[in-house]
Amino acid sequence: MHTLYLIAIVAEAMSGALMGMRRGMDRFGLALVGAVTALGGGTVRDVLLGHYPLGWIAHPEYLVITLVAATVASWAARHVARMRALFVTVDAIGLAAFTIIGCDVGASAGTAPIIVVLAGAITGVCGGMLRDLLCNEMPLILREELYASVAFVTGTLYVGMQSLGIDAGFATLVAMAAGFSMRMLAVRLGWKMRTFGAADVEH
């Protein structure tokens, strides 16, 4: 799980850096957006739970990793951008891994099951949301349901199985597999939820 986490924060930092490059940022902006994309979800979760110290303050090496990954991505941007398929895969792993880790943190705070699932979902999706805010765009996850839905399904499976007394290792495996497959299928098959428009509100 720890290895998955490290792979996921590297991938997230790189994808954040690439979006920052497309928006005309400089090297510092790239590093910051990369770090926020990778660590922002866990930070929002911990601030909301009052769970101190934050992960990257207790383990500054995570912060260093994301800064390095973002900088490497800016050196090799064209090569990195070409590896789109690899990124989508790693991002799907990361989404599921972040969500499960977030659920564990939420559970250790002794909150209600719905809050545990939400803590997982926040961990999974808030990094990308902050990235979009910094890039001055409406957060993508508000318009593309499956990213957030995957986080909720993964978290619900994981928390649900544990509350049924199923072994945590097995629950992790099943929830990871389900979340990863759902995300990959959504990307491959172009699954999308219906979005609304002004016409749905006015006459």
Added chain:
Amino acid sequence: MHTLYLIAIVAEAMSGALMGMRRGMDRFGLALVGAVTALGGGTVRDVLLGHYPLGWIAHPEYLVITLVAATVASWAARHVARMRALFVTVDAIGLAAFTIIGCDVGASAGTAPIIVVLAGAITGVCGGMLRDLLCNEMPLILREELYASVAFVTGTLYVGMQSLGIDAGFATLVAMAAGFSMRMLAVRLGWKMRTFGAADVEH
């Protein structure tokens, strides 16, 4: 007061969901923007005061209520949008109720009176502010003074009366009535503060 609070979070969640629909969000985005609009003010206040656990973490039923309200609003959007007059009324009640509840939380943290009033105002206006940020708009309250002014007047009245030794129940009643009337009059009579422009800064 508790009943007023519940009515207010339902109305706020619905108004957040309607704005999300106008901006092309999907069902998940609507639920999220609804919950943030309804609970965001109290969350910002509690994070700034270090007042843990957050309200909706201790009482997850509030979160569930806002998610349901946002979803119901998306099913019945045209009907909900037609009830504009009802919404304006409920929103004015909510603004005053949120502000008074926020003052109570601020006072229980034992801070200076100006911070107590500010804690109330933050509770009243920050939900709408976060909603506007998520929808990628400049927050409305920065351009439409009376919403924030109502929160400040309500909070100042409430905190001022209590510091004069007036009974809390009576202070609540007067502050609620004053805040509600001020907001309704502002909407009905089109009261607006002067806004500035580039011409006021440059020559």
Added chain:
Amino acid sequence: MHTLYLIAIVAEAMSGALMGMRRGMDRFGLALVGAVTALGGGTVRDVLLGHYPLGWIAHPEYLVITLVAATVASWAARHVARMRALFVTVDAIGLAAFTIIGCDVGASAGTAPIIVVLAGAITGVCGGMLRDLLCNEMPLILREELYASVAFVTGTLYVGMQSLGIDAGFATLVAMAAGFSMRMLAVRLGWKMRTFGAADVEH
């Protein structure tokens, strides 16, 4: 140092208010954006470190000062805007002073040196970042490296000298002078880092 801090928050509040005026805000919006610009950096740092109570909650007079400064700036906007050279100077002092104060707070939380430097940099730059978000613009510091670089250089010098056993007073002096000069030179000589664009990512 305390006097520098007070001068800096007044200058930051005024610059925030001027930007708010250019964006069509009203008087309340100006006061709020001014306060957020001046106090936002320290607030983000303290929330991330879990360092409660926040500075302006323990010392509400700081908040009052920023609100007054923002309001004064709106009365005398044309005069204030004309004093551009003074503002750039005060802003450079503030950037260095905020960063050093932030390092001290980070160090008192007993975190790793890189986090101490980051706590300083966050204090220096996050106020302006929040101001840009409220004004619905992509944060300037993500596109104009030297502002953030100055914060990092100042913080690294300060923390580095202290870890070498150099007297805190002397370290403050050197770091202040270095940060201030670097920022002034950057503004005067138009130093800029290379920014990236979509062409650096796609083929």
